[in-house]
Amino acid sequence: MREGPVVGAEEGPGDRTKAGDDRTRAAAGGKGPRPRRRGRTLAQQEARAGLTMLSPTLIVVLAMVVVPILWTIIISFQSLRLRNLRTRLFDFSFTFDNFQTVLTSAGFLEALKVTLIYSIVGTFLSIGLGLVAALVVRKPFKGRTLVRASMLLPYVAPVVAVTFVWQIMLNPELGVINAIGADWLGWKEPVAFLEQQSGTLSIFGFDLGVPTALIIVILYQAWRYFPFSFLFILARLQALPGELDEAARVDGATPLQRFWRITLPQLQGVIALLTVLRFIWTFNEFDDIYLLTQGGAGTEVVSVRVFRYLTGRGDIGAAAALSLVLALLLVVLLFLYFRFFVGRVEEADAI
Amino acid sequence: MSRTDVETAGVGERPQPPRQPAARPSRPRPPLSREVVETRILGVLKWVTIAFFVIATIFPFYYMVMLSIRSIEDVALDPGALWPPRGISLAAFGEVLRSVDDGGQGFLTFLRNSALIAFTSVVVTLVVSILGAYAIARLEFFGRRQVHFLFLAVYLFPAILLAIPLFVFFTRIGLRGSLFGLILVYTSQIVPVTIHMLRNYFETVPESLEEAAALDGASRLTTIRKVALPLAMPAIMATSLFVFMIAWNEFLFALLFLVENRENWTVSLGLSQLAGSIEVAKTTLMAGSVILTIPIIVLFFATERLLVEGLTAGAEKG
Numbered sequence: 001m002r003e004g005p006v007v008g009a010e011e012g013p014g015d016r017t018k019a020g021d022d023r024t025r026a027a028a029g030g031k032g033p034r035p036r037r038r039g040r041t042l043a044q045q046e047a048r049a050g051l052t053m054l055s056p057t058l059i060v061v062l063a064m065v066v067v068p069i070l071w072t073i074i075i076s077f078q079s080l081r082l083r084n085l086r087t088r089l090f091d092f093s094f095t096f097d098n099f100q101t102v103l104t105s106a107g108f109l110e111a112l113k114v115t116l117i118y119s120i121v122g123t124f125l126s127i128g129l130g131l132v133a134a135l136v137v138r139k140p141f142k143g144r145t146l147v148r149a150s151m152l153l154p155y156v157a158p159v160v161a162v163t164f165v166w167q168i169m170l171n172p173e174l175g176v177i178n179a180i181g182a183d184w185l186g187w188k189e190p191v192a193f194l195e196q197q198s199g200t201l202s203i204f205g206f207d208l209g210v211p212t213a214l215i216i217v218i219l220y221q222a223w224r225y226f227p228f229s230f231l232f233i234l235a236r237l238q239a240l241p242g243e244l245d246e247a248a249r250v251d252g253a254t255p256l257q258r259f260w261r262i263t264l265p266q267l268q269g270v271i272a273l274l275t276v277l278r279f280i281w282t283f284n285e286f287d288d289i290y291l292l293t294q295g296g297a298g299t300e301v302v303s304v305r306v307f308r309y310l311t312g313r314g315d316i317g318a319a320a321a322l323s324l325v326l327a328l329l330l331v332v333l334l335f336l337y338f339r340f341f342v343g344r345v346e347e348a349d350a351i
Numbered sequence: 352m353s354r355t356d357v358e359t360a361g362v363g364e365r366p367q368p369p370r371q372p373a374a375r376p377s378r379p380r381p382p383l384s385r386e387v388v389e390t391r392i393l394g395v396l397k398w399v400t401i402a403f404f405v406i407a408t409i410f411p412f413y414y415m416v417m418l419s420i421r422s423i424e425d426v427a428l429d430p431g432a433l434w435p436p437r438g439i440s441l442a443a444f445g446e447v448l449r450s451v452d453d454g455g456q457g458f459l460t461f462l463r464n465s466a467l468i469a470f471t472s473v474v475v476t477l478v479v480s481i482l483g484a485y486a487i488a489r490l491e492f493f494g495r496r497q498v499h500f501l502f503l504a505v506y507l508f509p510a511i512l513l514a515i516p517l518f519v520f521f522t523r524i525g526l527r528g529s530l531f532g533l534i535l536v537y538t539s540q541i542v543p544v545t546i547h548m549l550r551n552y553f554e555t556v557p558e559s560l561e562e563a564a565a566l567d568g569a570s571r572l573t574t575i576r577k578v579a580l581p582l583a584m585p586a587i588m589a590t591s592l593f594v595f596m597i598a599w600n601e602f603l604f605a606l607l608f609l610v611e612n613r614e615n616w617t618v619s620l621g622l623s624q625l626a627g628s629i630e631v632a633k634t635t636l637m638a639g640s641v642i643l644t645i646p647i648i649v650l651f652f653a654t655e656r657l658l659v660e661g662l663t664a665g666a667e668k669g
Contacts, residue, residue, distance in 0.1 A: 049571055050492030056496075057483035064539030065505050068516035075516060085522060115473065132392045136400045145669055147401060150408050156651045157412070159598040160619040161640035164626060165411045168418065168633050176414060179431030223407065223593045231659060254389045284509035291623065306511045311607075316519060323512035330507060 001100035034068050069107055076321040082314030098241075098321035102309070107300065112329075115301040116219055118289075119282040125222035126282075127274050130229025131267070135259075138237050156225035197298040213297035217289055221282065236270040237263070267280055276334065283330050302326045415644070419443055419637040426634060444640035451613075456635070458642055460614065461621040465599055468530055468617060472537045472598040474590050480542050481587070484549035485575055489558070505543055510603055513540075518607050528612040533605060537598050545590045552586030553579065585657060592658050596647055618643045 077094040100169075102108060133151055137144055154162060157286045169175050172190035180186035191199065196212040240263070286303040289295060295304035303326065309319035418426060420439040449455020487495060517536060521527035556579060564574045580587070605620045617625070622639045625631050651658065 029445035048491050050486040050490035050495065053482040053486035053490070053496065054492075056479045060479060060535070060539045060542060061505070064517065065513060068520070069505075069508055071516040072512055075519070080519075085519065111481075131398060135405050136397045137403070145655075147405055148659075149652060152651070152655070152659070153408050153412060153648070155487060156596055156647055158619055158640075158643050158647060159602055160600075160622050161415070161644045164622070164640050165415045167626075168637065169411065169414060171633070174426055174430045174633055176431055176433070178521060179429075179451055183431050248583065251646070252386070253387045255393050256389055262411050280507060284511070285606075286509070286511050303509055303511045306509075306515075310511075310515060310518070316515060316534050320512075320515050323509060323515060327508050327512055330509075334507075 005055065072320045074325060075317060076324050078317050080316040080320075082316060085316070098315075098317040099325075101318050102322040102325065110298075111300050111302050111305050114214065114299060115283065115303075115326075117214065118221070118299075119279055119285075120223040121220050121223075122282045123275060123278040126225040126278055127229045129222055129226035130231075130274070131233055131271070133226060133230040134233040134237055137234065148253075152227045154224045159224075159287045159339055160291060162224065163220075163288060166292065167194060170216065194293050195297050209296050213293055213299050217292055217299045220292060221285070221288060224288065225278065225282075229278065232274055233267060234268055236267055240266055251307060271299055276337070279337075280330065280334070283333075284326070298302075358433065403426065404553060412644070412648075415637050415640050418634055419641045423632040423634045442536045443632070443635045445640070446635055447642060455611075456625060456631075456639070458621060458639060461616050461618045462642070464615055465528065465617040465619070468534055468537070468574065469598040471530075471534050471593045472541070473594045475534060475538045476541050476545055476594045477587065478551055478590060479538065480545040480590070481575075481580070483542070484546045484609055485579060486554055487546065488550045488553035489561075490571055510540070511597075514603060514607055517604075521608060527608050528615060530609075533608050536604050536608075537594075541594050545594060548590050548593070549583065549586055552583050556582045585660070588654070589657050589660065591652060592654055595650065599647060 058288045061167050074092075076098050077096070078092065079095055079097060137148055138150070169177050170193040172178055172192045175190075177188070177193070178190040182190065191212070193216045194213050198209055199212040200207045201210045233315045244266075245258055248262050253261065284303060285301065286307065289299055289301055290304050292309065295301070297307070302322065306319050306323045306326065309322060416435075417435055420441060420443070422440050422442070425435075445455070447450045447458045449457070450459065451457040486492070487498065518527070521532045526532035560582070561574050561578050564578045565571075569577065578654050600619065601617075602619045602623065604624065605617045609615045609617065609620055610624070618639075622636070622643055625639055626636055
C-alpha cells in the first residue's frame with residue numbers, strides 16, 4: 001500500500017491513519033514546496049493524476065478491444081454480410097440464424113475436434129520440450145549463452161518466414177526432408193507432409209493410419225513455441241534455492257530422484273501457469289496453421305474457419321458467431337481446468 | 352523415459368551409509384552405484400540433447416539462407432544438398448528488392464512500411480504504457496487493482512474475434528488500408544502486456560528517490576521524466592524491443608487491413624502474397640524470408656540478455 005510520494009516521506013510508517021493522511025495533506029497544501037490547487041486533498045489529486053495518466057490506456061483498450069468484443073456479440077445476432085455492410089450495419093433485427101448456420105454446418109465438429117487435439121497435444125509438447133531444454137542448459141558451460149539464444153530463435157523469428165521454411169523443407173519435390181528420406185531412409189516415394197490428410201506409418205511391420213498434416217502442424221507448433229516455456233522454466237530453475245537439492249544429494253538421492261522429488265515439484269507453479277497460457281494461445285491460434293496449410297488436409301481449426309467465413313464467404317455475422325463459440329468454449333475449458341485440476345493440486349499441496 | 356518407474360520404486364529406500372562425495376576420488380575404482388551410472392548416462396544425454404536442440408532450432412534458418420543463395424534449377428537437381436554446391440547467386444535478392452516497375456517484387460517499399468509501423472507502434476505504445484504503468488505502480492486511485500485483471504482478461508479472446516468488428520469498423524470509416532489504423536490496433540493489443548512488464552519494474556525501483564525529487568519541488572511529470580524513467584531504462588528498452596518484434600512480425604491484422612492496397616503492404620504480408628503466385632520461385636521466397644528475418648535476428652542477438660530479463664521479470668517468483 002503506497003500513499004504517494006509526499007505523504008510517505010513526511011510520515012512514519014505507523015502513522016498512516018485516515019486522520020494522519022488528512023493532516024499531512026493539509027500541511028502539504030499549506031506550505032508545501034509547490035502550491036497545490038485549493039480544496040483538494042492529496043489523495044484526490046493523486047487519484048486524479050492516476051486516472052489521467054491511465055486514461056490513454058483506457059481509451060485505447062476500450063475503443064480497440066472492449067467495444068469490439070461487445071460489438072462482436074451484436075454482430076453475431078445480425079445477418080450482416082460484406083456486401084450489405086453499408087445498409088445493414090445498423091439493422092438490429094436480431095436473429096439466431098448465424099449460430100444455427102455455424103453450429104450445424106458440415107465440418108464444424110471436425111474443426112472442433114482438430115482444435116482440441118491441436119491445442120492439448122501442442123501445449124503438452126511445447127511445455128515438455130521447454131522443460132527438457134531448460135534442464136540441459138541449467139548449469140553453466142562454454143557457449144551456453146549462444147545455445148540459449150539459438151533456442152529462442154523459433155519464437156522470435158517472423159511467423160511468415162518460418163512457416164515458409166517449413167513448407168519448403170517438407171516439400172515433396174524440393175524439400176530436404178524428402179531428399180534425406182529418399183537417399184538415406186529408402187523412402188520409395190516422396191511424402192507430401194502438408195497436403196496429406198492421412199498416411200500410413202509402418203513401424204515394425206505394423207501399418208498405422210496417421211493424420212500426417214495434423215501431426216506436422218502440431219510438431220511445428222511445439223518447435224515454434226517451446227522457447228516460451230523454456231524461458232520461463234529456466235528463469236524459475238535458476239532462482240531455485242540450491243540447499244534442498246544439495247541436502248538430497250548428501251542423503252544419497254540420485255540425479256533422477258532429485259529431479260522427480262525435488263526439482264519438478266518446485267516447478268509445478270510455473271508449469272501450471274504455462275499450461276494455461278499456452279493452452280489459451282494455442283486454442284486461439286490462427287497464423288501458423290493458416291500459413292502452413294491454409295487449414296487444408298484435416299488441419300482446419302476453428303479460428304481458420306472463422307477467417308474463411310469472414311473473407312471467403314463474406315459472412316460477417318456467421319464469422320462473429322463462430323468466434324464467440326470459440327471464446328465461450330475456451331472459458332468453459334479453463335473453468336473446468338481450474339475447478340478440477342488446479343483445485344486438486346492445491347489440495348495435494350495442503351496434505 | 353522408461354527408467355522412471357524403476358526410479359520411483361526405489362526412492363523410498365535410502366542408501367545405508369551416506370556417501371561422502373569428497374572421499375570418492377581416493378578410491379581407485381568406485382563401484383558402479385546408481386549415482387555414478389545415472390550421472391554418466393545423464394552427462395552424455397545432456398550433450399546429445401543440447402546438440403539436438405541446437406540443430407533443430409538453427410537448421411531451418413541455415414536452410415533458409417542457403418536456399419536463398421542457390422538457383423532454383425540447382426535446388427531441383429539436388430534438393431538434399433546441405434551446402435550450396437555450385438557457387439552462390441544473389442539474383443533472388445535482387446528480384447525481391449527491385450521495385451515493381453523494374454520487374455521486381457518491391458520489397459524495399461514493404462521494408463519501409465514495416466519499419467514505419469514498427470517504430471511508430473513502439474513510440475505510441477511506450478508513451479501510453481509508461482504513463483499507465485506508472486499510475487498503476489505508484490498512485491492510489493479507484494479501480495487501480497481491477498484494471499489489471501480487465502486487461503489480462505482481454506487475452507482470453509482470440510485475435511480473430513477482435514478482427515471482425517475492427518474490420519467492419521475500419522471498412523466503414525475508410526481507414527482500412529491505412530497504416531495508421533493498423534498502428535492503433537497493434538498498440539491496443541500490446542499495451543496490456545507492456546503495462547504489466549513496466550509495472551513490475553517500476554515496483555522494484557525504490558520510491559524514496561522520487562519522494563526526494565517531489566520534496567525538492569519537482570512536479571509529478573518531472574519526477575517521472577527525470578527520476579523514474581532513467582531508473583527504469585532497462586525495462587523500457589526490453590519493452591521497446593518486445594513491441595518492435597511483435598509489430599514487425601504481425602500477420603493477421605496486416606492481412607485483413609492492408610491486403611487490397613499493395614503500396615502499404617508490410618514485409619510479412621508481401622511475402623505471404625508472393626507465396627500465392629505460382630511463377631515465383633521458392634528461392635525467391637526464401638530470399639524474401641531472409642530479408643524479413645534478418646532485422647529481427649540482428650536485433651535479437653544484439654539485445655538477447657536485456658530482452659530475456661525483461662520478458663521473464665517476475666517469473667522467478669513462480
